[in-house]
Amino acid sequence: MLSVPSLRRGRRAASTGRTMSKVDMTVLAKKEYPSVLRNKHFRRLCAAQFISLVATYAIYFASMALVEEITHSSAQMGLMIFSSTLPGLLFGLLAGVVVDRYERVKVMMGANIMRALVALAFTAAVYFFPHIYLLLTIYLTNFCLSALAQFVISAEGATIPYLVGEKRLMAANSVFNVSSLASQGAGLIVLAPLLLKLSGAEAVGLVGVILYLAAFIVVIRLPRENKVRKPGQGRRLAEIWVELKEGWRFISSDRLVTLATLQLTFTSMLTLMLSTLAPGFVDRVLGIEIADAVYMAVPVG
Numbered sequence: 087m088l089s090v091p092s093l094r095r096g097r098r099a100a101s102t103g104r105t106m107s108k109v110d111m112t113v114l115a116k117k118e119y120p121s122v123l124r125n126k127h128f129r130r131l132c133a134a135q136f137i138s139l140v141a142t143y144a145i146y147f148a149s150m151a152l153v154e155e156i157t158h159s160s161a162q163m164g165l166m167i168f169s170s171t172l173p174g175l176l177f178g179l180l181a182g183v184v185v186d187r188y189e190r191v192k193v194m195m196g197a198n199i200m201r202a203l204v205a206l207a208f209t210a211a212v213y214f215f216p217h218i219y220l221l222l223t224i225y226l227t228n229f230c231l232s233a234l235a236q237f238v239i240s241a242e243g244a245t246i247p248y249l250v251g252e253k254r255l256m257a258a259n260s261v262f263n264v265s266s267l268a269s270q271g272a273g274l275i276v277l278a279p280l281l282l283k284l285s286g287a288e289a290v291g292l293v294g295v296i297l298y299l300a301a302f303i304v305v306i307r308l309p310r311e312n313k314v315r316k317p318g319q320g321r322r323l324a325e326i327w328v329e330l331k332e333g334w335r336f337i338s339s340d341r342l343v344t345l346a347t348l349q350l351t352f353t354s355m356l357t358l359m360l361s362t363l364a365p366g367f368v369d370r371v372l373g374i375e376i377a378d379a380v381y382m383a384v385p386v387g
Contacts, residue, residue, distance in 0.1 A: 118253065118254040118256070119260075119261070122250055122254050122257045122261055123261065125250055125254075127308055127309055128246070128249045128258060128261075130304050130307055131245060131246070131249060131305075131308060132261065132262060133301075134194065134242075134304040134305045134308075135242055135262065135266065135269070135301075136265050136266075137301040137304065138198060138201065138297065138298055139269035139273065140269045140272045140273040140277060141201070141205065141273070141294040141298055142231055142294075143270055143272075143278070144273040144274070144281070144293065144294060145205060145208060145228075145231065145278075146231075146274075147273065147278035147282075148278055148281075148287040148290035148291070149166055149228055149287075150365050150376065151278075151282055151287065151365075151376040152220070152224060152287050153166050153221065153224060153365075154365040154376050155376070156221060157221070158370060159366070160363055166224060166225055169229040169232075170228040170231075171232070173229060173233035174232065174236060176233070177233050177236040177237070178236055181236040181237045181240040182244075184237065185240040185241045185244055189310060190241040190244055190245045190311065191245070191306075191308050191309075191311075192310075193237055193241040194241050194245075195305050197237050197238045197241075198238070198298050198299070198301045198302040199298075199299075200230075200234055201230075201294075201298045202295050202298035202299050202302070204227055204230045204231055205227075205231075205291050205292075205294035205295045205298055206295050207223065208223065208224070208227045209288050209291030209292050209294075211227075212287045212288040242262075246259065246262060248309075248311060278290055278377075279378065281293060282377040
C-alpha cells in the first residue's frame with residue numbers, strides 16, 4: 087500500500103506531467119501556424135466564416151438600432167435579443183447531430199443561401215413595412231439568422247480537422263477564433279455604423295445579402311467529404327434523438343462540463359442584460375445616436 091508521501095509525489099509528478107504536456111502542446115501549436123496559414127482550403131473556410139459573420143453582426147446591430155428608433159423600449163429590445171439567443175437553446179445540440187449525418191460543405195452552402203434570403207427579406211421589410219410589421223420581421227430575421235448559424239458553426243468546427251489534420255488542429259482553432267473576433271469588430275464597429283449613417287438599415291441588409299452570397303461562393307470551393315451513410319428517414323430521426331439524449335447525459339454527468347456550461351450561461355445572461363439596457367441608456371439618457379454607441383465599448387474590448 088502506498089504511503090501518503092508517495093501519493094503526494096505521484097500527484098506532483100502527474101501535475102508536472104500535465105503542465106509540461108500543456109507547454110509542449112502550446113509550443114507545437116506555435117510551430118504549426120505557418121503551415122496552417124499556407125493551407126488554401128483552411129484559408130477559404132476562414133474567409134467564408136469571416137464574411138458571413140460580418141453580415142450577421144451588422145444586421146444584428148442594425149436591428150438593435152431600428153428597435154430603439156421605433157419603440158424606445160428596453161422591453162422590446164430584450165425581446166429582440168431573446169429572439170437571437172433562443173435558437174442556441176433550441177438547435178444547439180440538434181445542429182451538431184445533424185451535421186454529422188450530412189455533407190458539411192452542403193450544409194454551409196444551403197445555410198448561406200438561406201441567410202441571403204433572410205437578409206433580403208429584412209431589406210424589403212425596412213423599405214416597405216409599417217412599424218408593427220417591421221418589428222415582427224426584425225424578430226423573425228434575428229431568430230432565423232441565429233438558427234442557421236447553429237448549423238454553420240457546427241459544420242465549420244467539424245470541417246477544420248478534415249482540412250488541417252489532428253496535428254495542426256490547435257493552431258487552426260486559434261486562427262479560426264481570431265477570425266471570429268475580427269468579424270465582430272468589422273461588423274459591429276465598422277460596417278453597420280458606417281452604413282447606418284450613410285444610407286440606413288436597408289443598406290445593411292442589402293450588403294448582408296451580398297456578403298452571404300460571397301460566403302456561399304467561397305464555400306463551394308472547399309473539398310467534399312465522401313459520406314456513404316444513407317439510412318432511412320425513420321432510422322435517421324431515431325438516431326438523432328438518441329444522440330441528443332446522449333449529449334444531455336454527457337453534460338449532466340460530467341462535473342467540469344456542467345460547471346463550464348453554467349458559467350457560460352451566467353456570463354451570457356449578464357451580457358444580455360447589458361445589451362438590453364445599453365441602447366436605451368445611450369439614446370435616451372446620454373443623447374448619443376445608436377450608430378455611435380458602439381464606440382463606447384471599444385476601450386473595454
